[in-house]
Amino acid sequence: MDATPEQAPPAPAAERREGMRLLARATLAELSAAWEAIAGKPEVAPVRGPETGLVMVRGRIGGGGDPFNLGEATVSRATVRLSTGEIGHGQLLGTDKERARLAAVLDALFQNDAHRPAVEALHRRVAGRLEAEDRRKAEETAATRVDFFTMVRGED
Amino acid sequence: MYVAVKGGEAAIANAHRLLADRRRGERSLPSITIEQVVEQLGLAVDRVMAEASLYDRALAALAVRQARGDMIEAIFILRAYRTTLPRFGYAEPIDTANMKIERRVSATYKDLPGGQLLGPTFDYTHRLLDPSLLGDEPVEEVALKEPSEPVMRVSDILDGEGLIEGDGEMPEGHVAGDLTREPMEFPMARDLRLQALARGDEGFLLALAYSTQRGYGRTHPFVGEIRIGEVEVELELPELGFAVSLGVIRVTECQMVSQFKGSAKQPPQFTRGYGLVFGQSERKAMSMSLVDRALRTDEFSEDIVAPAQDQEFVISHADNVQATGFVEHLKLPHYVDFQAELDLVRRMRREYETAHGGEDGMKEAAE
Numbered sequence: 001m002d003a004t005p006e007q008a009p010p011a012p013a014a015e016r017r018e019g020m021r022l023l024a025r026a027t028l029a030e031l032s033a034a035w036e037a038i039a040g041k042p043e044v045a046p047v048r049g050p051e052t053g054l055v056m057v058r059g060r061i062g063g064g065g066d067p068f069n070l071g072e073a074t075v076s077r078a079t080v081r082l083s084t085g086e087i088g089h090g091q092l093l094g095t096d097k098e099r100a101r102l103a104a105v106l107d108a109l110f111q112n113d114a115h116r117p118a119v120e121a122l123h124r125r126v127a128g129r130l131e132a133e134d135r136r137k138a139e140e141t142a143a144t145r146v147d148f149f150t151m152v153r154g155e156d
Numbered sequence: 157m158y159v160a161v162k163g164g165e166a167a168i169a170n171a172h173r174l175l176a177d178r179r180r181g182e183r184s185l186p187s188i189t190i191e192q193v194v195e196q197l198g199l200a201v202d203r204v205m206a207e208a209s210l211y212d213r214a215l216a217a218l219a220v221r222q223a224r225g226d227m228i229e230a231i232f233i234l235r236a237y238r239t240t241l242p243r244f245g246y247a248e249p250i251d252t253a254n255m256k257i258e259r260r261v262s263a264t265y266k267d268l269p270g271g272q273l274l275g276p277t278f279d280y281t282h283r284l285l286d287p288s289l290l291g292d293e294p295v296e297e298v299a300l301k302e303p304s305e306p307v308m309r310v311s312d313i314l315d316g317e318g319l320i321e322g323d324g325e326m327p328e329g330h331v332a333g334d335l336t337r338e339p340m341e342f343p344m345a346r347d348l349r350l351q352a353l354a355r356g357d358e359g360f361l362l363a364l365a366y367s368t369q370r371g372y373g374r375t376h377p378f379v380g381e382i383r384i385g386e387v388e389v390e391l392e393l394p395e396l397g398f399a400v401s402l403g404v405i406r407v408t409e410c411q412m413v414s415q416f417k418g419s420a421k422q423p424p425q426f427t428r429g430y431g432l433v434f435g436q437s438e439r440k441a442m443s444m445s446l447v448d449r450a451l452r453t454d455e456f457s458e459d460i461v462a463p464a465q466d467q468e469f470v471i472s473h474a475d476n477v478q479a480t481g482f483v484e485h486l487k488l489p490h491y492v493d494f495q496a497e498l499d500l501v502r503r504m505r506r507e508y509e510t511a512h513g514g515e516d517g518m519k520e521a522a523e
Contacts (some may be wrong), residue, residue: 013398055246058247066330068351071434
């Protein structure tokens with residue numbers, strides 16, 4: 001079956017992609033709390049997983065050249081289907097299958113108009129936490145900035 | 157040759173019980189947790205991840221604890237674990253230019269955009285034992301400062317003048333090789349060599365890098381840049397048709413710059429060696445970049461005169477899991493094998509003594 005331009009995805013790809021990025025970084029507590037808070041929960045059926053496997057992380061020669069294989073990382077993933085029809089995917093680094101399953105559930109709920117605001121609230125919470133953490137790290141690093149003075153050689 | 161032996165089950169079981177006991181140590185002391193290993197022995201964890209070629213801090217910490225701190229044993233355990241997992245796919249190449257910088261230094265430029273950011277470094281410490289760490293004294297709060305401009309790549313600065321070679325292109329249509337899928341073959345392309353070096357033994361690469369500095373394949377290098385920080389790992393999902401982020405990993409990158417006099421084909425310029433390692437590990441990243449440069453003899457028409465330039469020697473011996481497997485197997489029972497050799501040596505000795513005449517032979521042996 002061909003996808004036609006008229007069949008726009010229920011949630012725009014860019015938003016869903018950003019949402020999945022945040023779900024991958026959400027803690028188990030954040031994901032569980034968001035799921036608990038969903039009113040009128042649909043039934044969730046597993047489609048695939050949750051399962052743990054590997055992805056090969058790649059680098060680029062010289063930083064920006066052609067790719068090479070750097071080494072693997074553990075990844076857990078899950079795919080679920082809601083009783084309302086949406087299919088969600090969860091995938092994140094590490095071996096925590098429950099986090100992957102919940103991420104998949106919330107990705108599916110994001111595509112449902114009734115539940116999207118609740119998932120967006122979770123996205124904002126995670127984004128806020130990550131931003132604060134990154135900001136803090138950047139400030140810690142900035143405090144270690146040095147200026148080296150080159151000493152003139154051979155002075156008396 | 158190794159001939160299988162049977163028996164000893166009870167002794168082996170008891171030895172493993174004894175190992176578990178010694179691993180636990182004095183029972184009146186609290187047992188260390190995986191979280192404590194991750195948080196307080198983080199660089200040991202990073203080394204295990206890098207050389208096991210598997211990024212997972214919790215599992216690497218478990219391996220360190222299980223191995224009683226024996227790093228190569230820990231690397232072996234983690235490497236073995238990875239073989240039990242299915243491969244989901246190849247991630248998009250990480251973008252180290254967009255790294256969330258935790259440390260960045262350059263030895264070639266004093267003032268450069270983004271500045272010299274020391275980060276959590278051992279550099280400039282006095283390397284004196286710190287008695288305050290005997291106890292559990294409170295640690296000072298860290299200093300904070302407003303971050304400044306973005307941290308640009310040093311290689312881009314030199315690139316502006318056209319005095320440095322590019323990032324490293326493989327021939328048109330080249331698909332990056334994967335050591336975990338294909339047997340090693342020599343000569344080996346640079347992408348595969350980098351994969352081998354990235355998981356190579358830190359000590360071995362350090363020694364080889366040192367040898368190049370001491371004149372065994374001299375390259376006269378400078379640290380163009382070392383950067384440590386987090387990068388995003390993205391995986392393309394075929395179901396969706398776009399790549400999604402799986403989270404972030406910490407890596408260390410080293411751009412080593414070395415002078416090149418030029419050849420018939422190339423003008424004088426700076427050439428580069430590249431190091432990229434899981435976790436915070438700049439000794440390893442620096443060593444890797446020096447060895448990467450030393451191994452590029454074919455690209456610069458350099459003669460192979462030193463071990464660090466010999467890719468078959470370097471790559472074949474860099475993997476400490478392989479190395480320890482082959483060296484350590486020597487302690488397993490070789491009784492049958494040795495009996496055969498014993499018979500052989502006895503026979504050769506008899507022949508020798510006969511040839512040298514009984515008495516003379518005995519006299520020589522006594523002297």
